[in-house]
Structure formats: C-alpha cells, structure tokens
Amino acid sequence: MFLFWFCMVFLNKDFIPESKCRVLKTMAPILFNTMGTDHSEYIEEEEVHVKNPHLDSMEEDILYHLDLGTKTHNLPEMFGDIKFVCVGGSANRMKSFAQFIHQELGLPGDNDDIRDICAGTDRYSMFKAGPVLSISHGMGVPSMSIMLHELIKLLHHARCRDVILIRIGTSGGVGLAPGTVVVTKQAVDCFFQAQFEQVVLGKVITRSTELDKGLAEELLANSAEIPNLPTVIGNTMCTHDFYEGQGRLDGALCSFSTEEKLEYLHKAYDAGVRNIEMESTVFAAMCLTCGLKAAVVCVTLLNRFEGDQINTPHRLLLEYQQRPQVLVSHLIKKRLGLIQ
Numbered sequence: 001m002f003l004f005w006f007c008m009v010f011l012n013k014d015f016i017p018e019s020k021c022r023v024l025k026t027m028a029p030i031l032f033n034t035m036g037t038d039h040s041e042y043i044e045e046e047e048v049h050v051k052n053p054h055l056d057s058m059e060e061d062i063l064y065h066l067d068l069g070t071k072t073h074n075l076p077e078m079f080g081d082i083k084f085v086c087v088g089g090s091a092n093r094m095k096s097f098a099q100f101i102h103q104e105l106g107l108p109g110d111n112d113d114i115r116d117i118c119a120g121t122d123r124y125s126m127f128k129a130g131p132v133l134s135i136s137h138g139m140g141v142p143s144m145s146i147m148l149h150e151l152i153k154l155l156h157h158a159r160c161r162d163v164i165l166i167r168i169g170t171s172g173g174v175g176l177a178p179g180t181v182v183v184t185k186q187a188v189d190c191f192f193q194a195q196f197e198q199v200v201l202g203k204v205i206t207r208s209t210e211l212d213k214g215l216a217e218e219l220l221a222n223s224a225e226i227p228n229l230p231t232v233i234g235n236t237m238c239t240h241d242f243y244e245g246q247g248r249l250d251g252a253l254c255s256f257s258t259e260e261k262l263e264y265l266h267k268a269y270d271a272g273v274r275n276i277e278m279e280s281t282v283f284a285a286m287c288l289t290c291g292l293k294a295a296v297v298c299v300t301l302l303n304r305f306e307g308d309q310i311n312t313p314h315r316l317l318l319e320y321q322q323r324p325q326v327l328v329s330h331l332i333k334k335r336l337g338l339i340q
C-alpha cells in the first residue's frame with residue numbers, strides 16, 4: 001500500500017516536471033503489477049484482452065510460430081515491461097528498427113548484441129529493446145494473422161498493460177510522390193470498405209478495422225516536428241495480392257487493360273485511399289477486437305498512377321524504409337518523456 005501512495009503522490013503533475021511524469025507513468029503499471037490487482041480501482045490501465053474462453057482451461061499455451069510457451073518461458077518476466085510493439089514485414093527491417101530504437105532511447109549495452117528471441121523458428125523474428133518489441137510478420141493477411149494471434153496471447157500471458165501496436169511498413173502510393181509517409185486514417189478492403197472478413201467454420205465474420213484516431217493524429221503532429229519527412233494521413237487499401245490484386249500490369253497474369261487499372265486506382269483515390277499494402281485490415285481488426293490501440297505507418301515506394309515496377313535505387317529504398325521508423329521512434333521518445 002505504501003508503494004501505491006508513494007507513486008500516486010509522485011506522479012502528481014504539480015509535483016514533478018511533465019517529462020519525468022510521463023516516464024514514471026509508463027513505469028507505474030510495472031510497479032503496480034507486482035502489487036496484486038486492487039490498483040485497477042485507482043489507475044485506468046488497458047489490459048490485453050484475448051477473446052477466447054477456451055484459453056483459460058488450457059494447462060499450457062504453446063506459441064508455436066514464435067517458439068515460446070507458457071510452461072517453457074517466464075513470459076511476464078521476459079515481456080511484462082513492453083509498452084510499444086512495432087511490426088513490419090521483413091526480419092532485417094525489424095532487427096534494424098530494434099537496434100535503432102535501442103540507440104535512440106539511450107539504453108545500456110551494445111545494440112549489436114540484440115538477439116532474435118524467436119531464433120528457434122524461422123517463421124518470424126522478434127527483438128526487444130527496453131519497452132519496445134519489434135517483430136516481423138511476413139507478407140500478407142494470413143502471415144500477419146498467425147503472428148498476431150500468438151503476439152496478442154503473448155502480451156496477455158505476460159500481463160502487459162497500456163500497450164500500443166504500430167505497423168511500420170512499405171506500400172504503393174496512390175497520387176503521392178515516392179517516399180511519402182502515410183499515417184492510416186482507415187484501413188479499407190479492395191471495395192474501399194473499412195472492414196475485414198474472416199471465414200470461420202464456413203461462415204463469413206465481418207470485423208471493423210477502425211484504428212485509434214488519437215494515435216494517428218499524434219503521429220501526424222509528430223511528423224511536422226521532423227525535417228524532410230513528408231507525411232500525409234489517408235486511407236490505406238489492403239489487398240490479398242501484390243500483382244493483380246493491386247491492379248498491376250506486370251505480374252505473370254493480368255486480365256485487365258491499362259485504362260481499367262487507372263479507372264480502379266482513381267476510384268480508390270476518390271474514396272480517400274492514398275496507399276496500398278497487404279496487412280493493414282487484419283492488423284486493425286484484431287487489435288481493435290482485443291482492446292489494443294493501433295496505428296499503421298507506411299512509406300510509399302512509388303506512385304501507382306505512374307507505374308507498377310519498383311525501380312527506385314536500393315540505397316533510396318532503404319532510406320525510404322527508415323522514414324516510418326524515424327517517425328515512430330519520435331513518438332516513443334515523446335511518450336517516454338525523453339524529448340519535449
């Protein structure tokens with residue numbers, strides 16, 4: 001009880017500077033986690049909700065594709081302090097993001113020592129830097145969905161609280177200059193609807209893909225504080241294919257004309273779509289259902305009104321990929337009170 005009142009007094013904004021207050025507020029749930037459950041009466045914290053009644057009766061939960069489990073690993077000890085989870089398609093990108101954020105947060109130790117927590121499987125890669133978890137999800141909805149099932153259970157078993165999830169990805173731009181960062185307003189399907197359809201036992205279940213508005217606005221406001229980071233807010237279309245599914249003329253198959261392609265992309269633009277990628281709807285839907293605040297931040301690699309092939313030099317592509325990382329790192333540092 002002493003610890004509780006100590007923290008309540010100490011977290012009072014009038015008592016200490018705002019920057020320190022934010023760091024302590026971030027740490028407070030970790031302190032409170034060690035104190036039993038009654039603190040929830042006093043401090044509002046968002047738990048990670050799994051929506052599966054069967055989980056409670058399972059003696060052990062094996063997170064097969066992450067090579068982790070509730071009996072083999074002490075998940076609260078390994079992950080209980082996680083506050084930010086960043087996900088992206090490629091293992092290398094997520095490793096360099098973990099190294100980058102390690103450096104940006106001024107964490108102790110050498111960022112070359114950051115190891116892949118999921119090294120026992122080659123399905124996904126996961127890296128931890130202080131309160132930040134960085135995980136790869138592969139390409140497409142099924143790959144993202146499997147990773148998210150296991151990640152959300154992991155956060156639940158680890159008793160994490162107040163976690164936000166951000167996808168940092170790449171995309172095709174619609175009417176935007178290559179290199180523009182798009183903060184997603186709404187994740188929409190290929191009919192421009194803000195919904196995700198999952199077939200369960202032969203029936204279609206439709207889930208909302210609403211993202212956290214406050215978080216998207218915060219990211220957009222943060223982008224204005226960073227030089228050379230052209231950023232817009234707009235809808236992101238999620239497709240189940242990179243080629244025909246995104247109206248490309250350069251796949252192994254193509255059943256439409258250039259005019260039909262452009263007509264579709266213009267319709268998408270008129271519906272508010274500013275970029276196209278392949279995971280945002282399932283990401284948004286699963287996070288929303290489980291009470292997790294989520295955002296999607298993708299850089300555009302090309303303007304789809306002008307072409308389909310990604311012929312940007314490799315060096316420039318790498319620089320573009322870093323832009324969502326720079327923006328998200330800025331947000332994390334601000335939230336932790338490390339910058340004003």
Ligand SMILES: O=P(O)(O)O[C@H]1O[C@H](CO)[C@@H](O)[C@H]1O
Pocket residue numbers: 088089090138139140168169170171242277278279
């Ligand atoms: O840049 P990432 O996160 O890999 O995502 C985008 O790139 C892949 C296609 O090249 C798709 O997975 C698409 O969503």
Ligand SMILES: O=c1cc[nH]c(=O)[nH]1
Pocket residue numbers: 170171172173242246276277278301
């Ligand atoms: O055009 C693009 C570029 C990256 N990722 C996509 O899904 N589409």
